[in-house]
Amino acid sequence: MGAVCGAPAVDAMEAADPGAVSGMPFRSALLDNIMLLSDSYKTSHWRQYPPNTTEVYSYFESRGGKFDEICFFGLQYFMKRYLQGQVVTAEKINAAERIVNAHMGLGEMKHFNREGWEYILQKHGGKLPIVIKAVPEGMVVPVKNVLMTVVNTDPKCFWLTNYLETLLVQVWYPMTVATQSRAQKKVIMDAMMKTGTDLKAMPNKLPAPAKLITVGFQLNDFGCRGVSSMETACIGGAAHLVNFCGSDTMPGLCMAVDYYNLPLASVQGTSVPAAEHSTITSWTKAGEKDAFKNMLTQYPEGIVAVVSDSYDIYNACDQLWGNELKDLIASRAPPTGRLVVRPDSGDPKTIVVDVLERLAKHFPVTTNAAGYKVLPPYLRVIQGDGISYESLQEILSNMAAKHWAAENVLFGSGGALLQKMDRDTQKCAFKCCEAVVDGKPRPVFKDPITDQGKKSKQGRLKLVRREGKITTLTDGQGDEKEDLLVEVFRNGQITKTWTFADVRAQSEVGLPVAIFDVTSD
Amino acid sequence: MDREHHSAFRTLAEMCLLCACACALPLSMQNMFLLAQDSYKVSHWKQYPPGTQYVYSYFESRGCDNAGWNEVVFFGLQYFVKRYLLGQVVTKEKIDEAAEIYSQHFGDGVNDNPSMFYREGWEYILKEHSGRLPVHIRAVPEGMIVPTKTVLFTLVNTDPKCFWLTNFLETLLVQVWYPMTVATQSRFQKMSIAKYMEETGNEDWAVPAGTSFKLHDFGFRGVSSVESAAIGGCAHLINFLGTDTVAAMICARDYYGSKKAAGGSIPASEHSTITSWGVEGECDAMRNMLESYPEGLVACVSDSFDIWRACKDYWGDKLKDLIKGRITDTKFGRLVVRPDSGDPAETCCSILKILLEQFKEDVTTTKTGHKLLPPYIRVIQGDGVDWESIPKILEKLKKEGIAAENIGFGSGGALLQKLNRDTFKCAFKCSDIIINGESRDVFKDPITDKGKASKKGRLTLQLAHETTGFSDADKYKPRSDANPVPGGTGFLHYSTDGKYVTVASGKGDPAKDILQDVFKDGVLLSDYKLDDIRAKADIKNGPFGGGTA
Secondary structure, X not given: XXXXXXXXXXXXXXXXXXXXXXXXXXXXXXXHOXXXXXXXXXXXXXXXXXXXXXXXXXXXXXXXXXXXXEEOOOHHHHHHHHHOOOOOOHHHHHHHHHHHHHHOOXXXXXXXXXXXXXXXXXXXXXXXXXXXXXXXXXXXXXXXXXXXXXXXXXXXXXXXXXXXXXXXXXXXXXXXXXXXXXXXXXXXXXXHXXXXXXXXXXXXXXXXXXXXXXXXXXXXXOOHHHOOOHHHHHHHHHXXXXXXXXXXXXXXXXXXXXXXXXXXXXXXOOOOOEOOHHHHHOOOOOOHHHHHXXXXXXXXXXXXXXXXXXXXXXXXXXXXXXXXXXXXXHOOOOOOOEEEEEOOOOOHHHHHHHHHHHHHOOOOOEEOXXXXXXXXXXXXXXXXXXXXXXXXXXXXXXXXHOXXXXXXXXXXXXXXXXXXXXXXXXXXXXXXXXXXXXXXXXXXXXXXXXXXXXXXOOOOOEEEEEOOEEEEEOOOOOOHHHOOOEEEEEOOEEOOOOOHHHHHHHHOOOOOOOOOOHHHO | OOOOOOOOOOOOOOHHHHOOOOOOOOHHHHOHHHHOOEHHXXXXXXXXXXXXXEEEEEEXXXXXXXXXXXXXXXXXXXHHHHHHHOOOOOOHHHHHHHHHHHHHHOOOOOOOOOOOOOHHHHHHHHHHOOOOOOEEEEEOOOOOEEEOOOEEEEEEEOOHXXXXXXXXXXXXXXXOHHHHHHHHHHHHHHHHHHHHHHHOOOOOOOOOXXXXXXXXXXOHHHOOOHHHHHHHHHHHHOOOOXXXXXXXXXXXXXXXXXXXXXXXOOOEOOHHHHHOOXXXXXXXXXXXXXXXXXXXXXXXXXXXXXXXXHHHHHHHHHOHHHHHOOOOOOOOEEEEEEOOOOXXXXXXXXXXXXXHHHOXXXXXXXXXXXXXXXXXXXXXXXXXXXXXXXXXXXXXXXXXXXXXXXXXEEEOXXXXXXXXXXXXXXXXXXXXXXXXXXXXXXXXXXXXXXXXOOOOOOOEEEEHHHOOOOOHHHEOEOOOOOOOOOOOEOOEEEOOOOOEEEEOOOOOOHHHOOOEEEXXXXXXXXXXXXXXXXXXXXXXXXXOOOOOO
8 A cells, every 4th residue: 555655546436445455444535535525416516507607605504493503613624624725636636537427427428527626726736716704613603694605716616616515514513513512511500500509619710620520521422432433523522522521532632632723731631430331240240349349449549430220220329339338439539539420221310310319328418508419529420321402401400309409410421412413403504695697796595485494695794793693794785894704714725723722712602600711721 | 743734634544554654644633543432441441350351242233213123234344444443553653642642631630640541451462463453353244134133243352461452442333333324224215115116106126217216315415524424325325326425435435345436426406506597597597407418317406486487387388398308319318306395295296296297298107007207307305305204205196196206315414414323222232251261241231221231141143043952941031020130031032023043142053153254353354345235235126136026
């Protein structure tokens, strides 16, 4: 595979399966070819615009959905990963042409726009002649507003704007993850405040000693195995980190570090040692106590989480944690010395309270100023099964009804946090709203009589603040200076880079307490 | 780390795994193998019992809540193996970098914590195994249809010092849930389409007819990443030939040995290429589609403003002769009309009625008496299509006397995104462990959820009729009030159709095992090709040799 160095030599479709030949982990270079990162039909669109079209201007929005406001995040990843710099080369053109024309039927039609891509290579050094403007990353924007606009800068490349739709629309995913995770943060903060936790008194600002005991660790990302690929884990995991610190999805951390300049130092303390079923059940049923004890002694300091439902969660709480291992738990050094008991089956609504009640029989429980019960600082519960935006609210309200403070329980969420959502969750769409034909701009829109909700905006768009409210101006109205959209990409260059601290600062606007010390990043 | 990149750089790309040349990639993004993990896995090496030598785990679907979905198509493991596991995956640089990141990650907020990451373990693999993974994977052949609640693959370490490695790989390997679930769901839709085609008199089942192009992948933009598009799109291609997800063909080509383009597509408009002509110019935009692509298939979205007007006045009148002229003695062509809004069943039925009326002189009737449009015109529904809406639409058409052959489907989010690990309840569990030379069964069986009980011991998958010499007592019985033994009793897990049996507790016959060697010590041992997978997963009347009508 020496040929992979430098420009990967890509053969015709028939030279298949280098993965098997190489005997090494193989990433197909074709997945780094911008000309192939589009829907097939897009390869045919350059023939379809009106004659003398010179500009196509399109925008991205959430047309509504589960949440009334969205947290915009993730565009920078796609730009850095796939769009910036020279992305068109002669080799890539050849590779893309073979595949597209083999795929699109009637090869003689030559749907692949070779001339167009060669023009970009020659005239623009293989850099994409487009401008992207977007909402600052992390910003919270009401739905039905423009979030991003894309337009070509070279009149000959009018077809390029919407060729990029497929890739750019994938921003729906990090945006939707960040939006839902932020909504869960609000739910948790509200519940904690209502049940007597003084959020402001917690060591919220990061980094700080004992920071593991903050809102930032109340919802932990367990989603790595439940997403559809490692790249998705990167993107979705980072989107959750916009709102929280706790994550077991390492690829998400790496993405925040590498694409959003999250300092490695601030990755500190973002997970804790924890057992899984295999590391408990391998001691056999009779050995469960030894397995538990091993967890406490192997990790004598700090937080350790132990899954406790392998056979009988109630026996584990009453007999093992509550009796035989009680002293070992109570002797863990404050403030972070702590056992976190993890049930992993049963109805989440009731199992959490059941476990709390069992533990309360064996450990000293205090009552806070608001009248809610709190386990001793060396003991907490984590629920990581069946956690979603909806179930979180049910569990927390059930706890409050039984007089348990929200701070007793941490949460872990996998599939619901990173996988159980789709482009319709926030109805994300990318539509052309203006074209320049024969030198004249014309507003462009769709408005199907079969669905009024799909009507699109028209003309040049601006996102502005009017009387404190964020709103979209259409048809070129408004002043450039008041536009909240920021130019982030021009002709192959990223023209504005957001740091993870910028993103987090934006996302915390409107929340009761800011938990990130963004100044130190 | 170089933070100021001026060219598109790769996150998951392990370009540096493939070549020694220095790429300007941040290290952590190249180091996907050590870092593509759940954090807690990193701490597990300290948690197994003393003397542990081998950890043996398996993957299964614990069932599906949708009625009748009792089987899966096993697909996708080969991608993960080729992409992430082959050859030398551990190097000194990667160990150093992972050590640094994990040390920060597990720190207490002030101090690093270097004790979590098992540096010695990884250095041992680098030194003793040249960085190749000492594990053995056996799996069901890709493309095989297997009942749920059956072992699908097993994993065990081959070096007793690397007992901790087996479940370290869980996070990555469990992602097989995704291609397997896409392939399975896409296949159920194929069965549903084939059923209605048969019931409304279809007679031509060979490529490119029959079901081959009846469900087109529109999902690229609606998935969560390019890599997911490649994997999920390829999973759909084992059942169908139509795709707009270009990445899917790349996956088929580079990981499943597809020598030709694994899927086909046709030129088609999108709203922007129609609406940019203006409301008044819609008919011109449509004419341009027919004239720009004078031969072959062309699809045109027709709901930009008024789908009824488009079908009746434009396609059915002003442009009618152009459409009819697509088929002559020397050429074949077809217009495919695409609605994209409204209630799918109602809209499809209404526009088909309009088109059947407008082109009535050439309409034919199938052997079951259902109306069929002339070959130069068809409809594709690409909005709101999923496994539930397809039979609803086709049922309505059938009742209205309209053949299923008139319509094709496009599906995006529902095909590639609206599914999750719980759809088929995919789980990876440890079932056997060897401690100081002694094997012991391992299982979980929470009293709080009977569905989560796992199988015990070493496993084989066998044909039921080949599995003889056992008694009734050997049949697995789950824990219940009458049978309170944790983990249940017996070791023969029969599939619901009675054809297969997962033999647990090491009682199986390795010679009869359906599981095949896939990977051992860094080397690929089975290499499945798309064509074979397609044939295996095909259905009655399917396009890949699954039987003819």
